[in-house]
Amino acid sequence: MSTQSNKPKARLPRGLVDRHGAELTATRAMLDKIRAVYELYGFDALETPAIEYTDALGKFLPDQDRPNEGVFSFQDDDEQWLSLRYDLTAPLARHVAEHFDALPKPFRSYRAGFVFRNEKPGPGRFRQFMQFDADTVGAPSVSADAEICMMAADTLEAVGIARGDYVIKVNNRKVLDGVLEAIGLGGDENAGRRLTVLRAIDKLDKLGVLGVTQLLGEGRLDDSGDFTKGARLDAPQILTIRKTMLRGTPKPMNEDPVTISETSWLDQLERDFADNETASAGVRELRQIAQLCRAAGYGEDRILIDPSVVRGLEYYTGPVYEAELTFEVKDEHGRPVRFGSVAGGGRYDGLVARFRGEAVPATGFSIGVSRLLHALAHLGKMDAEPEIGPVVVLVMDKQPERIADYMKMVSDLRANGIRAEMYLGGGGMKAQMKYADKRNAPAVIIQGSNEKDAGEVQVKDLVEGAKIAAGIADNAEYRAARPAQFAVKEAELVEAIRGVLERRAAPSLGLAD
RNA sequence: GCAGGUGUAGCUCAGUUGGUUAGAGCGCCGGUCUGUGGAACCGGAGGUCGGUGGUUCGAGCCCACCCACCUGUACCA
Numbered sequence: 001m002s003t004q005s006n007k008p009k010a011r012l013p014r015g016l017v018d019r020h021g022a023e024l025t026a027t028r029a030m031l032d033k034i035r036a037v038y039e040l041y042g043f044d045a046l047e048t049p050a051i052e053y054t055d056a057l058g059k060f061l062p063d064q065d066r067p068n069e070g071v072f073s074f075q076d077d078d079e080q081w082l083s084l085r086y087d088l089t090a091p092l093a094r095h096v097a098e099h100f101d102a103l104p105k106p107f108r109s110y111r112a113g114f115v116f117r118n119e120k121p122g123p124g125r126f127r128q129f130m131q132f133d134a135d136t137v138g139a140p141s142v143s144a145d146a147e148i149c150m151m152a153a154d155t156l157e158a159v160g161i162a163r164g165d166y167v168i169k170v171n172n173r174k175v176l177d178g179v180l181e182a183i184g185l186g187g188d189e190n191a192g193r194r195l196t197v198l199r200a201i202d203k204l205d206k207l208g209v210l211g212v213t214q215l216l217g218e219g220r221l222d223d224s225g226d227f228t229k230g231a232r233l234d235a236p237q238i239l240t241i242r243k244t245m246l247r248g249t250p251k252p253m254n255e256d257p258v259t260i261s262e263t264s265w266l267d268q269l270e271r272d273f274a275d276n277e278t279a280s281a282g283v284r285e286l287r288q289i290a291q292l293c294r295a296a297g298y299g300e301d302r303i304l305i306d307p308s309v310v311r312g313l314e315y316y317t318g319p320v321y322e323a324e325l326t327f328e329v330k331d332e333h334g335r336p337v338r339f340g341s342v343a344g345g346g347r348y349d350g351l352v353a354r355f356r357g358e359a360v361p362a363t364g365f366s367i368g369v370s371r372l373l374h375a376l377a378h379l380g381k382m383d384a385e386p387e388i389g390p391v392v393v394l395v396m397d398k399q400p401e402r403i404a405d406y407m408k409m410v411s412d413l414r415a416n417g418i419r420a421e422m423y424l425g426g427g428g429m430k431a432q433m434k435y436a437d438k439r440n441a442p443a444v445i446i447q448g449s450n451e452k453d454a455g456e457v458q459v460k461d462l463v464e465g466a467k468i469a470a471g472i473a474d475n476a477e478y479r480a481a482r483p484a485q486f487a488v489k490e491a492e493l494v495e496a497i498r499g500v501l502e503r504r505a506a507p508s509l510g511l512a513d
Numbered sequence: 514g515c516a517g518g519u520g521u522a523g524c525u526c527a528g529u530u531g532g533u534u535a536g537a538g539c540g541c542c543g544g545u546c547u548g549u550g551g552a553a554c555c556g557g558a559g560g561u562c563g564g565u566g567g568u569u570c571g572a573g574c575c576c577a578c579c580c581a582c583c584u585g586u587a588c589c590a
Contacts, residue, residue: 014582058590070589087590119589120514199588222586226516314590396548429548437550448548462550475553482549 015121016128023373025387027130030159030373031112034132037155038110041147043134046109048091050116054081056094058314058354072118084116088133088366089315089348096137096362097355105138112369124374133345135364137352142285144363145170145319145347146292152323152343152365153302160376164301165327166342171309172286172319173346175269176201178279179244183237196231201245202310205324205340209246216241244269245307262290262305269307285319311346320346321365325375339375343367388504389439391420391497394432396448409445409457409493416494418501436462443500445493446485457493460485461500 012018019027035045054073072084085091088111096107112132121127134151136144149168156166180186180194200215207215214220216238219230233241260268266283273279286305293303311320323343345365352360391413393406406422413420423432436444446458464484472478488496 090590117589122584125589220586222516226586228587312590394549428543428546430546430550431543433550435550444549446549450547458549460549466550469551473552475551478552479546479549485549 013127015126017126021387026376027369027373030369030376031132033158034155034367035110035112037151037158038134041108041134041151041154043108043110046092046095046111047113048085048088048095048111050084050114051082052085052091052094054083056355057083057085057090070118072116085113086117087115088113088131089135089351089364092133092135092137092364093348093351093362094355096360097352100352100356100360103137106144107137108135109137110134124371126370129371130369132367132369133364135362137362137364138360139363140349140361142288142319143292145285145321146289146296148345148363148365149289149303149321150293150296150298152321152345153298155367156323156343159372161325161379165379166323166325167301168303169306169309169322169324170286170289170303170319171305171307171321172282173316174278174282174285174318175307176245176282176310178273178276178282179240181278182273182276183233183240185237193231193233196229197233197241198310200231201241201308204246204308209242212246213238213242244272262300265307266290266305282318289319311344315348315351316346317349318347319363320344323365323367327379339371339378341368342372342375387440388419389436389441391418391443391445392432392436392439392441393420393422393445394429394436394447395423396429396446397452402452405447405452409447412494413497416498418494418497442504443497445497451487454487455490456487457490458485458487459493459496459500461503463504464500 054071057071071086073081074083076082092109092111096103110133112130114128114130116128118127134148136148149170152168153166157163176198177194180190180197184190185194185197197216200212203215204212207220211220215228215230216233217230218232220228222228266287270280270283273283290303290305309320309322311322321344322341324341325339343365345363347361347363349359349361352362393409395403395406403422410420410422423435425431425435427435433444441462443462444460446460447456451457460482461484468481468483469478472481472483486496
């Protein structure tokens with residue numbers, strides 16, 4: 001029988017993608033812009049590996065039932081569990097804890113890299129994706145948090161998002177915790193319900209006030225008919241949450257919430273929860289952050305105190321921030337596209353302490369590189385121009401001495417900084433032309449025996465040629481026309497190609513053509 | 514994980530009440546053409562019809578289970 005059944009299938013696991021061409025170029029350009037801002041702010045580069053000991057990453061210790069829940073894990077040959085990192089913060093905490101004595105404090109660093117999550121992929125969600133983080137470790141004051149927010153705003157503008165098309169929303173976990181305490185959800189016995197409440201609030205921009213209210217109460221039936229159990233709060237509790245956390249949201253999807261100013265909201269919160277120490281401390285911190293940002297010239301259009309921001313539920317201990325894009329984009333069906341948050345972060349005072357016992361305050365944030373790039377593409381800010389391919393020297397004659405001639409041409413072009421290659425495949429001339437077309441070559445060089453005898457080469461400008469060809473309807477005529485093709489002396493080859501490339505680089509000055 | 518939907522060529526899809534050797538367009542490769550991308554004409558490759566089992570003389574079509582993908586939802590450090 002055939003070997004067909006044991007041939008491997010050429011395929012990629014779900015949630016993973018190959019990237020190439022314009023997308024890679026655009027990614028590189030964007031990373032450069034982000035890096036420039038981070039360095040301007042005084043952060044230094046740090047690289048950590050993609051693999052860590054599982055216990056260093058945190059809570060996801062593999063168990064027998066589900067060794068890979070959420071994280072990709074495997075055992076080393078000494079039986080120790082290793083995992084692919086699922087964010088860049090936990091590895092940073094490990095690095096700081098490991099080299100604590102040698103590092104300057106505060107320690108300010110940035111890093112970009114792929115992270116891995118073993119979960120269900122969706123549109124714009126992958127199992128491998130890139131993050132670009134910056135963190136300040138060892139700085140307890142809210143100045144560090146305010147600085148991160150300002151840098152986040154600067155970064156988004158640097159990559160091409162206009163002021164007004166984004167907002168950095170800031171909240172404080174102490175406020176959230178304090179309010180929950182005040183409505184009787186404090187203490188260990190209510191940990192589960194607190195989590196449910198926070199998750200519900202986090203869904204505000206997705207489900208709207210109505211949906212969140214349902215999740216705070218009995219629960220919610222989604223479009224597919226599936227029921228999500230709610231937090232089962234009573235009416236007064238729900239009212240309190242709606243009055244505080246759901247209020248003042250900058251983009252109400254529903255008419256319900258009354259948008260009030262940042263300061264009014266802070267005043268109200270301070271008044272209503274004056275006797276709750278946790279909430280009051282949170283409000284004080286938020287006021288300071290707002291004050292610092294305003295003093296530096298960042299208005300509410302850029303950095304906004306917003307009570308509905310929750311962020312991750314695991315390790316944030318103080319201020320939390322989230323960068324949201326506010327412009328509207330329609331998809332091909334005319335429906336609005338949501339980008340959601342493209343970056344986020346917060347204060348995590350307990351993360352390094354896991355390794356050291358003593359508290360090490362830290363704050364930082366993380367940009368979702370692929371998501372941000374996706375958003376930029378919708379904004380038309382991504383250079384989607386295909387790369388200009390190499391000049392292709394066609395092989396008209398396969399005699400070894402002629403091959404040497406062709407390679408010499410390529411070599412001369414390269415020596416002059418022109419991207420070039422000789423056709424290395426086995427095809428005939430037509431195949432070679434198709435190849436050049438597919439590679440987006442600006443020009444091909446043709447030298448058969450006739451040209452060789454005359455000491456000449458044919459240069460064909462493929463871009464011009466395509467333009468001219470568009471006006472030729474008849475096939476025979478098209479072939480005879482040899483559009484945008486001309487002969488030059490062998491010695492003038494480099495100069496001729498340079499001319500073609502220049503014409504290509506400045507098409508808007510095409511009056512002379 | 515839960516709910517719903519969809520699986521026929523690389524892509525988009527046809528395929529009669531179950532009936533010989535499963536089709537089209539586009540794409541791909543080659544030829545017409547010792548000389549030219551697109552177009553034209555001619556030819557070619559490419560399918561265990563998602564998988565397994567069942568019903569039947571006979572299954573792409575009917576039944577059961579499984580798998581994959583899509584959408585929503587849950588989780589998301």
